[in-house]
Amino acid sequence: MASTAETVAGAAGEATEKGMPQLNFGTWPNQIFWLVVALVIIYFVLTRIALPRIAAVLAERRGTIGNDLAAAEELKGKAKAAEKAYNLALEQARAEANKIIAATKAEIKADLDAAMAKADAEISAKAAESEKRIAEIRAGAMDAVSEVARDTAGALVSALGGQADAATIDAAVAARLKG
Amino acid sequence: MASEGGLSIDPMHQFQIVPLFGEGPLHWYTPTNQTLWLAVTVLAVIGVLVLGSTRRAIIPGRLQSMGEVFYSFVHSMVEDVTGHEGAKFFPYIMVLFTFIVTANLMGLIPGAFASTSHIAVTATLALAVFLTVTLVGLYKKGIGFLAMFWVTSAPLALRPILALIEVISYFVRPVSHSIRLGGNMMAGHAVMKVFAGFAGVMGIGSIVPIAAIAAIYGLELLVAVVQAYVFAILTCVYLRDAVGEAHH
Numbered sequence: 001m002a003s004t005a006e007t008v009a010g011a012a013g014e015a016t017e018k019g020m021p022q023l024n025f026g027t028w029p030n031q032i033f034w035l036v037v038a039l040v041i042i043y044f045v046l047t048r049i050a051l052p053r054i055a056a057v058l059a060e061r062r063g064t065i066g067n068d069l070a071a072a073e074e075l076k077g078k079a080k081a082a083e084k085a086y087n088l089a090l091e092q093a094r095a096e097a098n099k100i101i102a103a104t105k106a107e108i109k110a111d112l113d114a115a116m117a118k119a120d121a122e123i124s125a126k127a128a129e130s131e132k133r134i135a136e137i138r139a140g141a142m143d144a145v146s147e148v149a150r151d152t153a154g155a156l157v158s159a160l161g162g163q164a165d166a167a168t169i170d171a172a173v174a175a176r177l178k179g
Numbered sequence: 180m181a182s183e184g185g186l187s188i189d190p191m192h193q194f195q196i197v198p199l200f201g202e203g204p205l206h207w208y209t210p211t212n213q214t215l216w217l218a219v220t221v222l223a224v225i226g227v228l229v230l231g232s233t234r235r236a237i238i239p240g241r242l243q244s245m246g247e248v249f250y251s252f253v254h255s256m257v258e259d260v261t262g263h264e265g266a267k268f269f270p271y272i273m274v275l276f277t278f279i280v281t282a283n284l285m286g287l288i289p290g291a292f293a294s295t296s297h298i299a300v301t302a303t304l305a306l307a308v309f310l311t312v313t314l315v316g317l318y319k320k321g322i323g324f325l326a327m328f329w330v331t332s333a334p335l336a337l338r339p340i341l342a343l344i345e346v347i348s349y350f351v352r353p354v355s356h357s358i359r360l361g362g363n364m365m366a367g368h369a370v371m372k373v374f375a376g377f378a379g380v381m382g383i384g385s386i387v388p389i390a391a392i393a394a395i396y397g398l399e400l401l402v403a404v405v406q407a408y409v410f411a412i413l414t415c416v417y418l419r420d421a422v423g424e425a426h427h
Contacts, residue, residue, distance in 0.1 A: 019191075020191055020194070021191060021194040021195045021196060021297075022194060022296070022297050022298045022299070022361065022365065023298070024196070026205065027196045027205060027211075027299070028299040029207040030196070030205055030206070030207050030208070030209060030211060030213075031196065031213060031297055031299040031300055031303075032299055032300075032303050033207050033208060034210075034211070034213065034214045034217050035217065035294070035299075035300050035303055035304075036303070037217075038217040038218070038220065038221050038278065039274060039278060041221050042221055042224055042274050042277060042278050043270070043271075043274045045221075045224065045225055045228070045229060046224075046228065046270060046273055046274055046277065047270050049229050050228035050229050050232065050246070051250070051270060051273065053229075053232050053235065054228070054232055054246055054247055054250045055250070056235070057232060057235050057236070057237075057239070057243075057247070058247060058250070058251070060235075060237065061237055064237055
C-alpha cells in the first residue's frame with residue numbers, strides 16, 4: 001500500500017503543481033497518518049493529564065467557594081444574633097437609665113419640697129417676729145410722740161405766759177392724738 | 180515563482196505539502212511542513228492545557244484561566260446540546276475542538292502552514308465523527324436508530340419522501356462538515372495571499388492591500404474560532420441524534 005501511495009504521490013506531485021494541493025490525493029496518506037498521530041497525542045494528553053487536573057481544580061474551587069459561602073452565612077447569623085443581643089442590652093440599659101432618672105428626680109423633688117417647707121416655715125417665723133417688732137416700735141413711737149407733744153404743749157403754754165397744770169395738758173394732747 | 184515578471188500570484192502555493200528534510204519522495208511517514216505545524220499545534224495545546232494548570236491554583240493565573248475557560252466552555256456546550264447522556268463524549272469533543280481551534284490559530288501565524296485548510300484533515304475528522312455517531316447510535320438504539328429517518332410528525336404519504344431526503348442529508352453530513360471547515364480556512368489564507376501579491380507589485384500604493392490584509396487577518400481570527408466552534412457544536416448536534424431522545 002505504501003508503494004502505491006508513493007508512486008501516486010510522485011506522479012501527482014509533478015502533475016498538479018498548478019492545481020489545488022488539497023486535491024493532490026498522493027499526499028493524503030501522509031496527512032492522515034500525521035493527523036491521527038497528533039490527535040492521539042492530544043487525546044492522551046487531555047484525558048490523562050489536562051482534563052482530570054482542570055476538573056479537579058474547578059471542583060476544588062467550587063468546594064472552596066461553597067465552604068466560604070457557608071462560613072459567611074454562619075458569620076452573618078452570628079452577627080445578627082450579636083446585633084439582637086446588643087439591641088436588647090441597649091433597651092435594657094435605656095429602661096434602667098429611665099428608672100434611675102425617675103428615682104433621682106423623685107428624690108430631688110422630695111429634698112426640694114422639704115427644703116422649701118423648711119424655708120417657708122423660717123420665713124413665716126421671721127415675718128411674725130418682724131411684725132411683732134414693728135408693733136413694738138410703733139407702740140414706742142406713739143408713747144414718744146405723746147410725751148413730746150405734752151412737753152411741747154407745756155413749753156408753749158408757759159411761753160405764752162399761761163399757767164397750765166399737767167392734767168389739762170394730758171387730756172388735751174390725748175384728745176388731739178385720737179382726733 | 181513571483182519573479183516570472185508582472186503580476187504572478189499563486190495563492191495555492193502556500194498549501195503545497197513538501198517534505199521537511201531534503202527533496203525525497205513523499206512516503207506516508209515522511210515528516211512534512213504540515214507535520215511540523217501539527218506538532219506546533221500539539222505543543223500549543225500542551226502549553227495551554229497542561230503547563231498552564233501545573234500549579235493547580237485555586238486563584239488561577241492567566242494561562243490556567245485560559246485552560247479553565249476553554250474547559251468550561253466546551254463542557255457546557257456538550258452538556259447543553261447533547262444532554263446528560265452525551266456528557267461522556269466530552270473528552271472527544273474537547274479533543275476535536277481543541278485541535279481544530281489551535282490548528283486554525285497556529286495556521287494564522289505569518290509563514291505558517293494551515294493544517295486545517297486541507298480537506299484530507301477535515302475529512303478525516305468529519306468521517307470520524309460520522310462513523311462515531313452512526314456506530315454509537317446503532318449500538319445504543321439498535322434498529323431504532325433508523326427511526327430518526329422516519330418523520331412521524333409528517334403526514335403518512337409524505338414520510339417515504341422525507342425519509343429519502345433525511346437519509347441523503349445524513350450521508351451528506353460528513354461532506355458539508357469537512358468542506359465547511361477546510362473551505363473557510365483555505366479561502367481565508369488564499370485571499371490574504373492574493374492581497375499580499377498585489378502589495379508586492381503596487382509600490383507606494385501597496386498601502387491599500389496591506390490595510391486590507393490587516394482587516395482580513397482580523398476577520399480570519401474570528402473565522403478560525405467560529406469554524407472550530409461550528410465543527411464542535413455540529414458534532415454535538417449529531418451526537419444528540421445517537422444518544423438523546425428523538426427530536427423529530
